[in-house]
Amino acid sequence: MSTQQDWNALSDEEFRRIFRDWVEENCPKELRFMRKQRPLFDEVAVWYHNLARKGWLAPVWPQAYGGMGLNPSKHIIYVEEWARMGCPRIPDHGIGLVGPLLLQYGSEEQKQHFLPRIISGEHVWCQGYSEPNSGSDLASLKTSAVREGDEFVVNGQKIWTTLAHCANWVLLLVRTKRVEGKRQEGISVLLADLRTPGVTIRPIPNLREEADFCEVFFDNVRVPVANLVGEVDKGWTLAKSVLGHERIFLGAPARPEYALTRLEALAEATGAFEDKAFLSRYAKHRLDVYDLGSAFERFAKVLRAGGDLEADVSVLKIFNTELYQRITEEMLEIAGEDARFEDDLDAGEIQVDAMNLFLDSRAPAIFGGSNEIQRNILAKAVLNLPG
Missing domain, CATH: 2.40.110.10 (Butyryl-CoA Dehydrogenase, subunit A, domain 2)
Known part of the structure; x- marks a missing residue:
């Protein structure tokens, strides 16, 4: 049974608490922090349908169409907590692309036909x-x-x-x-x-x-x-509109933050913190993660205030994806010959999926507009360099 409530009327802290508590009870433990970054629909269907029954599957859709109606501030909290709690990614093109496109540009007949079928999972x-x-x-x-x-x-x-x-x-x-x-x-x-x-x-x-x-x-x-x-x-205008806020969420610090926790565990288990050279590199990675979080927050404030993101948001995706790669490369460095294994490595009380994370870090620098393209955007639109 979906819950109809004005979530935007709550304080950010209260909404964050409610969302975390519900996720803790309703997101299956076996689906948390999945090795597979892009699971198939059948693999996460139970989580998809749990969200749909609660009315929390489509965070920014209006409640009249089965969404939560979140403003940018609450939406950012939703995304942050989803990542921090290790919720699996659902096949979300219907939620994040098709739904917003139809809500803005579709006919009423298209909305009435397609939107309920996205929520139900009939259309993937x-x-x-x-x-x-x-x-x-x-x-x-x-x-x-x-x-x-x-x-x-x-x-x-x-x-x-x-x-x-x-x-x-x-x-x-x-x-x-x-x-x-x-x-x-x-x-x-x-x-x-x-x-x-x-x-x-x-x-x-x-x-x-x-x-x-x-x-x-x-x-x-x-x-x-x-x-x-x-x-x-x-x-063309429609096609671009559905990607409008993609770059800020591609720049969210969740992946580098998670990778850093795994690097820390592996370093503790292997004694790498006794190596001053590693300690120096680790300190830089940690400071870079802090800086990424600060940069993300700067752009998030623009959205919370109802503003539009400018071309300089491209720097966020570059910073995020290349930091993720550097941290995962460091994992392989300290894992030594064990780095060749795709299975998890023992690191005290947890397992570290070093090779899996390393391979996963290759793709984000390409999808969503490659980092080379993001640099061209910054050069032309921010620095006014000749094309």
Whole structure:
């Protein structure tokens, strides 16, 4: 039974306490701090449905559509406590991308049809944006959608589509008109059923031999015109809007903080703290984690005050992802020859998944806009350097 309450009327401290207490009782212990960063829907379905029954699955959706209606301040607390308590990531493209897109740009019929099915878990979504040779340069995408009567016929390929193999719907960016000049024109947003004839999904194993990503091929796939979001050829603004606050949450300090606790445990177990050289490096890592937390808080204050984030938020993702890599590299350094094992290493009362964290730290510097692209954004939009 969902709980209808004005969560924003509570103090931040009270909301944080209520959220932590509920999570402690309702998030299964065996799902906390999962080794797998991107579990499949079936693996975390019990947690997904617990959140849905409570009405806490969609933190920023209006309560009228099954969400919590949180303001930016409370949403940041939700994200912080979720990470600190080790809650598993759920397949969240429907919650974080499709829902906000439909709430802002969708028709009432689309909202009434799709939003309840996201909350129930009947529809599990993925995001069809990137293509071969159209990743960071997304406006160069080539997947086409040609209208025939009441349908669009879609042909093309998407790649790095996260968890497509356990999804049944895709938020699809397509080209509906060839244009000269500005490539952002002529792009549209479609909602496509992955069970439609002509769709082929091929998983792509990662370094840990897990299939987080997929290739998705579209061969004369028919999508109803009713599944067009917004206006035809005007989808670029919509596509960008769903990623508006992504960079601040990609810069949240949870991963480096967790990695640092594992580094500390491993150092205690191996006697590394007796080494002055290691102690010096460890002190720098700890100070960097503190600095990252301060930087995150600075941008979070802007959101809490109802402001919009500027281009300088890109520095947060760079700082976060590269710090995560440095800490996990330090783990392998002090683990020595044991670092080759993918199994957890004994570190006193806990186990340290050193190699797993090291491999996990490679991807965040690429997804969500690679760090090279983030540096270009800072150079052009903040430092006013020539392009």
